[in-house]
Amino acid sequence: MLHKDPWLLPEGVEEVLPEDAKHLEKIRRQLLDVFECWGYEKVIPPFIDYVDSLLTGSGHDLKLQTFKLTDQLSGEMLGIRADMTPQVARIDAHSLSHQQASRLCYVGTTLHTRGNSLDKTRIPMQIGAELFGHAGIDSDTEVVQLMLEILAQAGLQNVHLDIGHVGIYRGLVEQAKLTKEQEIELFSVLQRKSNVELEVLLANYSLTPELHEIFLELPKLNGDRTVLNLAQEKLSAVSESIKNALADLQGLADVLQTNYPQLTISFDLAELRGYHYHTGLVFSAFVPQVGKEIARGGRYDNIGQIFGSARPATGFSADLKVLARLSKKEYSPETVNKVLAPIAKDDSALNEKVRELRAAGCIVIKELSGQKDSAKQLACNQKLEKIDENWVLVPLN
Secondary structure, eight states, X not given: OOOOOTTOOOTTOOOOOHHHHHHHHHHXXXXXXXXXXXXXXXXXXXXXXXXXXXXXXXXXXXGGGOEEEEOTTTOOEEEEOSOSHHHHHHIIIIIIOOSSOEEEEEEEEOOOSSOOSSOOOSOOEEEEEEEESOOSHHHHHHHHHHHHHHHHHTTOOXXXXXXXXXXXXXXXXXXXXXXXXXHHHHHHHHHHTOHHHHHHHHHTSOOOHHHHHHHHHGGGOEESTHXXXXXXXXXXXXXXXXXHHHHHHHHHHHHHHHHOTTOEEEEETTOOTTTTTXXXXXXXXXXXXXXXXXXXXXXXXXXXXXXXXXXXXXEEEEEHHHHHHHHGGGOOOOOOOEEEEOOOTTOHHHHHHHHHHHHTTOEEEEOOTTOOOOTTTTTOSEEEEXXXXXXXXXXXX
């Protein structure tokens, strides 16, 4: 066996050092305060759980990303969470089990078996919010706006919002009476946005001329909100559920245009990311300096069915570490008083002064016996000195 240096970390696993940890914690507290102001209550799901609970329903997409191990107490298969959303759905469906809409938020470390191609980390810190118990566009709109507020509060600028609706493809598949195999084949081609492959594939299906043309047009329906008007024309011969999906997109576009006139928004009606997980509106946020989405979400109704309550649900999540890293450039370092206090174990006046300063938010570092570090090395800008029987702060040059 090859010797490993004890300081080496596994691939995709990183430490967070003091300066970054301080900034990460600041952002965490700030964003949790935003959630609370919007009425979202914090929950803390367990880091480890039964695999069946972690991968239930729509969560099966996470199967390959979930570390699994055998519980030495029960013999059951456990998993380390790769996504907190199914756990939050269980909390809503089983542990809370009420009829009114519930707003829940969370933040915590997750673990992935593999990092993605752009961000190699396997231990993202997931932060997000879920709204359960409401099936209308109002709740989708609230969640989208909450995500935008979270990104703004994190100091991120030039956000681009990409919006789709998997209900359009689901409705077309149902209207065309495609088999499960055909649905999967067509899904794969649409994901690649290969028009040549799409034409060849559709030629083998028994479709009406209207539906054949609609499937060919679907990948072309992406761009600004004028795409929605074009879709109304191109998708005129569709089911009521698809028309309702388009109406929801129009409604959301109106709200966003009114409240965020500077926000860049694009619509992609062939966007099927999370197709096996989401049931309606889907959305992702991007910024220029990152080659993938920095936050994403959508509607995923009925995920809580296995837990006893098939409630409508919508939500979003992001990696707090990514948000903190991107936002750090936007923040100026805080000026914090850092005070060096001398050794005086039996001096009650000094101890009281130290407690007073700490209570006021100052950082106070007490000298240690034999300590050789200077005040400058400890980054202190003040020190406590006894002058006329009183302990006072003295600036350090």
